[in-house]
Amino acid sequence: MAVRTDLVPDGAAQRPSAADRLLGPHRGNERMRAVVDVVMRLVSLAAAIVVIVPLVAIVGYVLVKGLPTLTLEFLTHASGNTESPGALNAILGSLQMVPVALLIGGSLGLLAGIYLAEYAGPRMAAGGTFLVDVLLGVPSILAGVLVYATLVTYWTGSSAIAGSVALAVVMFPIVIRASEEVLRLVPGSIREASLALGIARWRTVVSVVVPVARAGLLTGIMLAFARGFGETAPLLFTARGSESLNVGDFSSPMAALPLFVYQNSRLPDRTFVAQAWSAAIVLLAIVLAINVIVRGRSVGSRVE
Amino acid sequence: MTTDEQRSVAPAQAPTAEAAAGGTGAASPKIEVRDLDVYYGAFRAVKGVTMAVRPRSVTAVIGPSGCGKSTFLRTLNRMHELAPKARVEGTVLLDGANVYDPAVDPVRLRRYVGMVFQRPNPFPTMSIYDNVVAGIRLAGRSSRSELDGIVERSLRRAALWNEVKDKLREPGTSLSGGQQQRLCIARAIAVDPEVVLMDEPASALDPVATLRIEELIAELRTNYTIVIVTHNMQQAGRVSDETAFFTMDEDRAGYLVEFGPTREIFTNPREQLTEDYVSGRFG
Numbered sequence: 001m002a003v004r005t006d007l008v009p010d011g012a013a014q015r016p017s018a019a020d021r022l023l024g025p026h027r028g029n030e031r032m033r034a035v036v037d038v039v040m041r042l043v044s045l046a047a048a049i050v051v052i053v054p055l056v057a058i059v060g061y062v063l064v065k066g067l068p069t070l071t072l073e074f075l076t077h078a079s080g081n082t083e084s085p086g087a088l089n090a091i092l093g094s095l096q097m098v099p100v101a102l103l104i105g106g107s108l109g110l111l112a113g114i115y116l117a118e119y120a121g122p123r124m125a126a127g128g129t130f131l132v133d134v135l136l137g138v139p140s141i142l143a144g145v146l147v148y149a150t151l152v153t154y155w156t157g158s159s160a161i162a163g164s165v166a167l168a169v170v171m172f173p174i175v176i177r178a179s180e181e182v183l184r185l186v187p188g189s190i191r192e193a194s195l196a197l198g199i200a201r202w203r204t205v206v207s208v209v210v211p212v213a214r215a216g217l218l219t220g221i222m223l224a225f226a227r228g229f230g231e232t233a234p235l236l237f238t239a240r241g242s243e244s245l246n247v248g249d250f251s252s253p254m255a256a257l258p259l260f261v262y263q264n265s266r267l268p269d270r271t272f273v274a275q276a277w278s279a280a281i282v283l284l285a286i287v288l289a290i291n292v293i294v295r296g297r298s299v300g301s302r303v304e
Numbered sequence: 305m306t307t308d309e310q311r312s313v314a315p316a317q318a319p320t321a322e323a324a325a326g327g328t329g330a331a332s333p334k335i336e337v338r339d340l341d342v343y344y345g346a347f348r349a350v351k352g353v354t355m356a357v358r359p360r361s362v363t364a365v366i367g368p369s370g371c372g373k374s375t376f377l378r379t380l381n382r383m384h385e386l387a388p389k390a391r392v393e394g395t396v397l398l399d400g401a402n403v404y405d406p407a408v409d410p411v412r413l414r415r416y417v418g419m420v421f422q423r424p425n426p427f428p429t430m431s432i433y434d435n436v437v438a439g440i441r442l443a444g445r446s447s448r449s450e451l452d453g454i455v456e457r458s459l460r461r462a463a464l465w466n467e468v469k470d471k472l473r474e475p476g477t478s479l480s481g482g483q484q485q486r487l488c489i490a491r492a493i494a495v496d497p498e499v500v501l502m503d504e505p506a507s508a509l510d511p512v513a514t515l516r517i518e519e520l521i522a523e524l525r526t527n528y529t530i531v532i533v534t535h536n537m538q539q540a541g542r543v544s545d546e547t548a549f550f551t552m553d554e555d556r557a558g559y560l561v562e563f564g565p566t567r568e569i570f571t572n573p574r575e576q577l578t579e580d581y582v583s584g585r586f587g
Contacts, residue, residue: 214429
């Protein structure tokens with residue numbers, strides 16, 4: 001019978017039988033390996049629990065604290081209402097400023113992503129991608145400071161449009177990065193097929209490449225949308241917040257849900273603080289809804 | 305297209321003259337390549353190619369892997385220059401007009417010189433119908449009333465009509481590989497090109513689908529000038545009128561060893577290298 005010798009160290013002339021090799025006494029490090037295996041599993045499980053607990057706790061705590069004051073009046077009165085203040089101005093503020101921000105940040109971000117993925121040379125693309133990555137890591141309050149130092153100071157003053165621009169600055173890198181990445185996933189053979197038909201470069205991008213990447217592009221834009229709802233810092237020096245209802249006047253200050261949470265939680269009154277929690281519920285519901293829609297979309301397109 | 309007679313009858317290099325003499329007619333060449341060098345950055349991938357392609361004929365380009373056949377093919381409709389740092393020296397004349405003239409728009413050139421690729425690549429978001437008319441619609445010559453006719457004619461020419469006529473609205477990617485490749489051929493000829501370049505169009509297909517593509521090439525040659533790259537010598541022998549044999553030199557640059565009527569290349573080549581290759585001694 002042929003005997004494998006490549007598994008035994010040189011000079012180990014005596015070979016155990018096949019059964020002994022598998023069932024015989026462990027060499028020391030094998031038992032150790034099993035122990036390490038179990039320890040690793042437990043440690044990573046513990047870490048997973050530690051991470052999940054706060055997540056569940058946040059949702060639970062917010063619900064417990066906020067539900068009692070989440071009344072119809074809360075949803076239908078502005079915070080300036082002296083008899084029964086609510087958060088309608090903040091809800092409507094967010095629903096106005098964030099879509100406008102998405103219009104600015106989403107369209108410019110998409111175009112920039114298209115540039116990086118479709119037009120930029122290798123060096124330019126690498127540099128651009130690096131800058132976008134840096135931008136992704138910039139604290140969002142700096143977006144607010146930037147808009148404050150420019151737009152607010154020299155032109156608009158505290159206003160909803162300044163808030164939207166600040167939110168758009170936060171959205172840029174998210175949309176750029178996401179669209180660049182999904183466009184790079186579109187096979188080059190599709191572009192070649194189009195160009196070889198005598199279709200111009202821009203038309204190839206608009207009518208062939210972008211439709212293929214559509215699902216991914218929408219996902220990136222929706223994620224930026226959700227992010228915009230949750231951002232507080234960019235609005236602090238820009239939209240500033242407002243106690244009264246502001247519908248459509250982008251040259252005046254406007255309230256927003258995260259601002260409402262921040263500002264109300266600092267007021268010396270139990271009811272106001274409780275309302276901050278209620279606003280947090282509304283905020284969470286909006287962000288969760290967007291995320292669920294995005295997840296549903298991306299799962300759907302994967303099946304496709 | 306304008307034919308610049310003066311340029312097309314300019315003194316031809318030796319291989320060109322022989323090729324023309326070996327052909328059935330003395331018609332001026334559809335494509336004439338002169339002293340073509342192709343570079344990727346500093347690397348010369350193809351050197352010194354001079355040959356002429358007769359109109360309404362099938363010209364096969366054969367040779368071992370890496371000899372620059374595909375690169376050469378892609379210089380004919382300037383798809384080659386999409387690669388970073390790619391450049392070309394020499395001339396490629398289409399009906400006597402230099403396609404590398406700075407005034408020539410490659411987008412326009414590609415409407416006359418279409419291309420079919422190795423792997424079927426229908427547009428994934430488009431239906432069969434939309435795939436066929438994509439070139440017409442997206443190149444801006446949309447004449448809605450004619451589209452139905454163009455779709456039927458192109459699919460018939462690509463020998464696909466009977467299989468898809470009842471499901472034109474289904475996605476192009478729902479077809480089998482061989483059908484997808486015929487769809488890509490239909491898409492290429494829908495814009496009414498004069499030349500169709502084929503880069504190993506059957507190498508990703510099974511033998512039955514391959515046979516259908518070869519039959520199709522034989523039919524297409526009555527209307528189009530076809531240049532086909534293949535590493536399948538039997539296929540070159542079956543479909544082509546003339547054959548160009550490329551190989552790789554010591555500096556890794558591909559060059560044209562021999563060009564002539566297919567029968568002669570396969571039965572009575574002039575060059576020892578060609579004989580070695582077609583008899584299976586290397587490559």
